[in-house]
Amino acid sequence: GEDVEQSLFLSVREGDSSVINCTYTDSSSTYLYWYKQEPGAGLQLLTYIFSNMDMKQDQRLTVLLNKKDKHLSLRIADTQTGDSAIYFCAESTGYSTLTFGKGTMLLVSP
Amino acid sequence: SQTIHQWPATLVQPVGSPLSLECTVEGTSNPNLYWYRQAAGRGLQLLFYSVGIGQISSEVPQNLSASRPQDRQFILSSKKLLLSDSGFYLCAWSVGDSNSPLHFGNGTRLTVT
Numbered sequence: 230g231e232d233v234e235q236s237l238f239l240s241v242r243e244g245d246s247s248v249i250n251c252t253y254t255d256s257s258s259t260y261l262y263w264y265k266q267e268p269g270a271g272l273q274l275l276t277y278i279f280s281n282m283d284m285k286q287d288q289r290l291t292v293l294l295n296k297k298d299k300h301l302s303l304r305i306a307d308t309q310t311g312d313s314a315i316y317f318c319a320e321s322t323g324y325s326t327l328t329f330g331k332g333t334m335l336l337v338s339p
Numbered sequence: 340s341q342t343i344h345q346w347p348a349t350l351v352q353p354v355g356s357p358l359s360l361e362c363t364v365e366g367t368s369n370p371n372l373y374w375y376r377q378a379a380g381r382g383l384q385l386l387f388y389s390v391g392i393g394q395i396s397s398e399v400p401q402n403l404s405a406s407r408p409q410d411r412q413f414i415l416s417s418k419k420l421l422l423s424d425s426g427f428y429l430c431a432w433s434v435g436d437s438n439s440p441l442h443f444g445n446g447t448r449l450t451v452t
Contacts, residue, residue, distance in 0.1 A: 259438045271345075271429055271443035272383075315381060321438035326373060331382040 233330035235318055240336045247305040249333045251318030254299060258320040261294060262327065263303045266315045275303075313337045341366035345430045345444030352451055358417040360447050362430030365411065370432040372413040373441065374405055377427040389413060425451045
């Protein structure tokens with residue numbers, strides 16, 4: 230079956246790195262996505278990685294994919310208070326649409 | 340560029356009243372359209388999706404229905420709201436196949452009293 234798991238909370242200090250982890254179950258996933266949701270807003274696509282890649286870097290964001298362990302992570306360098314939000318991992322499985330995790334709430338303290 | 344509009348942003352409705360939430364997409368043709376609900380537990384529940392005009396797939400049997408009267412318009416409705424219909428409703432679009440990324444609207448906060 231399809232299932233995406235994430236830890237619910239992460240708290241970091243401003244300037245530190247944040248690492249948000251995600252595990253998925255469908256080995257046939259083609260793309261894996263990270264979304265950001267700020268309070269009261271919709272989900273914003275942050276970045277994605279194709280399943281045949283190990284790593285993707287985009288400014289302060291680094292996505293690592295371990296396909297063997299079905300583990301995906303999002304690293305945010307130099308975390309800022311504006312990064313406080315809920316982060317969703319999602320996988321494409323070929324079913325109707327993406328399968329989302331329940332989201333990790335990132336709290337950045339000054 | 341593509342944009343998605345969803346309204347209203349907030350809505351307070353009494354139990355038993357009807358509901359109509361509207362979503363429109365601009366800047367693309369024949370998008371796939373989706374309605375999600377996000378309850379307090381944060382998880383996203385796919386309610387309906389549509390790959391074309393008049394084509395609606397329901398993921399969860401419930402008190403809601405969806406319609407797609409035009410290519411870029413998606414409407415979520417209910418004849419009689421229940422307390423359990425409260426939540427944050429998100430419309431989204433994509434183009435291409437089911438591996439494609441979703442692009443979300445800003446959501447509607449519905450409170451049923």
